[in-house]
Amino acid sequence: MSPRILVIEDDVDTSDEIAALLTTSGFETRRSLDGGEGLKLALSEPFDAITLDRILPGYDGLEVVSRLREAGRHTPVLMVSALGDVDDRVAGLRAGGDDYMIKPFAPVELLARLEVLLRRRSAGEPQLLLRVGDLELDLVSREARRGQRRIELLPREFKLLEYMMRNAGQMLSRRMIFEEVWEYYFDPGTNLIEVHVAKLRKKIDTPGEASLIRTERGSGYVLDAP
């Protein structure tokens, strides 16, 4: 069954676009143009995730998410906002949002973030060993191996690899990586994350082996078994 997404967004054009994007990507969508109605829907029907505009008529985004949490619903919420300051992000996450994305955004980024949220929800038990193809990451001994070869990683590279392996097969945008791995929320520029990923890739792939990290042009990176 395809995941059901509730889109709460007051701008009709943006809402149309998000819905179209989600439908073509195989999601089932419901839409709501204002906060109060959106909240009612979220409370009455099961959804796998919600995209929620921060500024809405009726209840605003922060109120919707905090009421949803008060009602004991843990549906993952991706907040979408034109307010990009760190304080706004903190407010959004504190109210109960699971991720925070700044407008304007690329459609693939919205999809990627939603996928990560859905995956995090279905992750189940905490894993001690991550495995993608012949690449292994031991979260207890903090060791990485590819086949028999041990890979030496700096702490930040470890964190980057962990994030990518947890979301294996999923496109991760530069911004998502920067936010998750470095925990900074400004625009890192085009090349900065690129070179970090390239460096990690060099450590993971040796000549002759199939590359595990794929670059999606213009949008981000995917780590996947070949």
Add this chain to the structure above:
Amino acid sequence: MRLSELWRTTTARLTLLYGLVFALGVPVLLGAVYLQSSIYLTQRIDIVLQAAADTLERVPRPELPRRIEEAEAINGSLAVFGLFSADGRWLAGNLTALPAGLPDDNKPKELPLTPRARTLRITVRSLPGGETLVVGRDINQLREMRAIIASASLWSGVTILVAGLGCGVALSIAPLRRLRSMQAAAQDIAAGNLKRRMPISRSGDELDVFADAVNYMMSEVERLMNEIKGATETIAHDLRTPLTRARAQLHRLQQAPEIGAADISRVVGEIDTVLERFRALLRISELEARERRAGFSRVDLSDIARQAVDLYQPLAESQGVNLSLGPLRGVMVEADPKLLFEAVSNLVDNAIKFSGASRGPGGRVVVSLGPDERPAQIVIDDNGPGIAEGERLAVLQRFYRSEDKRLIPGSGLGLSIVAAIVRLHRFELALQDLPVGLRAVIDCTDPTEGLAELPPER
């Protein structure tokens, strides 16, 4: 300049008020002096009169007329003596008739006018033989003094009022003239001449203080207006370029028989550029609108430097730039760590970009903490092409990009973001020449430490 306007000035009103107080005060003062001295003089006269009367009272009766004559000779014309029989007949002395209304006790009394228009102070004694002895003194001088003082009060009052009016007018002319020129300046500014400033007389009076404050405000307004104007122009220019390109490409695609994915991603790339600039622009407005000190805490500058070098090391390597850390030591400042890191990142990013572009593999960037303990600084040195002195101020403004560097990718807003962050912290950003390359310094001394928050004194 009309008189009615002059009267409305504070100076004129104050001068007039002072004049009025003086005009009223002088008669009061003179009156008090008169009252005190007349009381004093009267007492003196009374003592003398009593003494004279006592002396004459004790003189044996047969000798009395002679003694009265002697006393008259000694005391002169102001003294009055008179001896009258029990039935009121004159016996001796220069007082020829017994005045009406004589006091019957021994207390001296002032008598109204006698036929010769004299005012007398008189004491009366009844002698054992039934005669009446009158001893008195002409006190007309007291009366005259009273008249003198009254007229002095009147004239001084009038003089003071007139002088006050004159001074008020005279003193108001200069401030009113200055007010007029300030008014003219204000109208000129309102009409759009933002370069105009309030005239200042250099006397440092309250009008100057005010004019100074207005001028400071106007400089800020002018700076902001220029910034907005400059920003609007550059935004229009910088956004038009990618949009025009995107439009041209779309137009071409419209005509093309078939459309490849590469064509579309080129257009998307152009539009991404526009969006990136918008995002940076919004970021700057956010920073500028932000409440200061919202996320502030104690931050170790060496942590910031270390993290920035860690983050940018791979990028530097990929450009063949040698990125290194200078000697570090713990320097704590009060700052928003995320924002300060963003600022330093931007500077390091720029340094790598420019030294890499101009030097290739010979590029070098050093992040250090400045030579001294105080002021606390983060210093980023590169050996890139530097920035021409004339352009240094401009590069800190929104969207400015040195003309010959347009080939290097970027929103052109990095330094503006740095400048906005630095302004938010009240730190200072300086761009300095090195023998080869550029030094960017964020001076993290809080200028408000130990200082009141005032506009700079002139």
